[in-house]
Amino acid sequence: DQQVKQNSPSLSVQEGRISILNCDYTNSMFDYFLWYKKYPAEGPTFLISISSIKDKNEDGRFTVFLNKSAKHLSLHIVPSQPGDSAVYFCAAPRDSGYALNFGKGTSLLVTP
Template identity: 90%
Template sequence: DQQVKQNSPSLSVQEGRISILNCDYTNSMFDYFLWYKKYPAEGPTFLISISSIKDKNEDGRFTVFLNKSAKHLSLHIVPSQPGDSAVYFCAANGNTGNQFYFGTGTSLTVIP
């Protein structure tokens, strides 16, 4: 059963606007969350993370928001750039375990 879900397989956004990618999880024991970006024919690269003790983490144009009560996190990209076009995966981990659980990915297209 999928413990981390990304319900939008794709998203298109105009350059300069905000991109919002969403992720839901079911396991309340998860306490560390990550976003990865993946270009075709490359491995995923780490983008940004958030611990469950926070509800927001920013890194430049990227901000991750965590709503623990709703078991929901989102990635905001502002402003979006054509180079941001990629597949984005969210992942979750419980602090006592080593296994990461990944969502199915959202393909973001930023239109120039």
């Protein structure tokens, strides 16, 4: 049973516009969420995270919003740049230990 879900496999956005990537989760015990960016044939790189005690975390062009009542989080990228084109994974630590549950990812394409 997948506890972290990314229901949009792909997203295309024009350069300079906002990219919004969505993530839903089912486990209300999750208390921390992470976003990773992945290029083909490379490992994921950590992008930004948010604790469940917050509803927003911002780092430069990247902002993550958390709506606990809806069990939903989103990653906003403003302004989008061609170099942002990659697969973005949403993740949450498991109940025990620190291994992560990942969504299936959303492939973002930023066009010039």
